[in-house]
Amino acid sequence: MNILFLCTGNSCRSQMAEGWARHLKADVLNAYSAGIETHGLNPNAVRVMREAGVDISGHQSQNIDAFANTPLDVVVTVCDHAAENCPIFSGDARVVHVPFDDPPRLAKTAASEEEALRHYRRVRDEIREFIQTLPDGLQPHD
Numbered sequence: 001m002n003i004l005f006l007c008t009g010n011s012c013r014s015q016m017a018e019g020w021a022r023h024l025k026a027d028v029l030n031a032y033s034a035g036i037e038t039h040g041l042n043p044n045a046v047r048v049m050r051e052a053g054v055d056i057s058g059h060q061s062q063n064i065d066a067f068a069n070t071p072l073d074v075v076v077t078v079c080d081h082a083a084e085n086c087p088i089f090s091g092d093a094r095v096v097h098v099p100f101d102d103p104p105r106l107a108k109t110a111a112s113e114e115e116a117l118r119h120y121r122r123v124r125d126e127i128r129e130f131i132q133t134l135p136d137g138l139q140p141h142d
Contacts, residue, residue, distance in 0.1 A: 001073045001135055002030045004093075006082045010035030010061045012042040013078040013100050016124050019049050019056040020131040028135055032072075034064045036085050042104060048120040052128070074138055078127075096138055100126055 003021065007014035014033035021031035038061040049056045064087060072093040077083040083097045103123050107116035130137065 001028060002071060003032070003074045003076060003134070004067060004070075004072050005031070005033040006064060006075055006077045006086060007033070007035050007079050008081045009037050009039030010063075011039040012045040012103055012120075013123065013127065014082075015041060015045055015056050015059050015061075016049055016127045017076065017078055017131060018059065019054045020128050021134065023054045024128070024131055025134055032062075032067065032070070033059070034062045034067055036064060036082055038063050044103065044107070044117060044120045045124075048117060048124045051121070052124060074135075076138075094138075098130055 005014040005017035005021070010033055014035065018031045018033035021029050025031070040061045041056070041059060046057050071091060075086065075093050075095045077086055077095065077097045078100050079102065080097075080099055083095075083099070086095055100123050101119070103120040106119040110116035110119065
């Protein structure tokens with residue numbers, strides 16, 4: 001199954017989802033990630049994924065346009081902005097919206113680096129829980 005995780009900037013949540021999918025479900029999923037825009041990799045996302053044993057440091061921030069010719073089975077939008085701006089995909093790609101909190105936004109008000117990283121770790125772990133349900137957990141969410 002070809003699955004694309006789509007976010008606004010392909011810097012954090014979609015990158016973590018791709019990392020978890022490749023780490024946990026490589027036998028059943030071909031995982032990719034992209035953004036409506038490209039913002040580069042978020043260093044804190046790389047850091048907390050490394051803490052969990054998943055190296056995403058080699059990932060590239062990619063624009064959704066890079067996947068125009070990729071046959072996708074499922075597109076998972078991981079933020080509201082991506083869901084609202086998700087392009088129409090040719091073929092049979094099903095779009096599923098599974099929103100996660102935005103760690104960089106939450107970290108802006110953190111009083112310390114450790115408090116900021118707690119937001120990243122919580123979202124990382126929530127994404128892992130979702131990825132562990134795949135491919136069966138790909139039922140549409142309202």
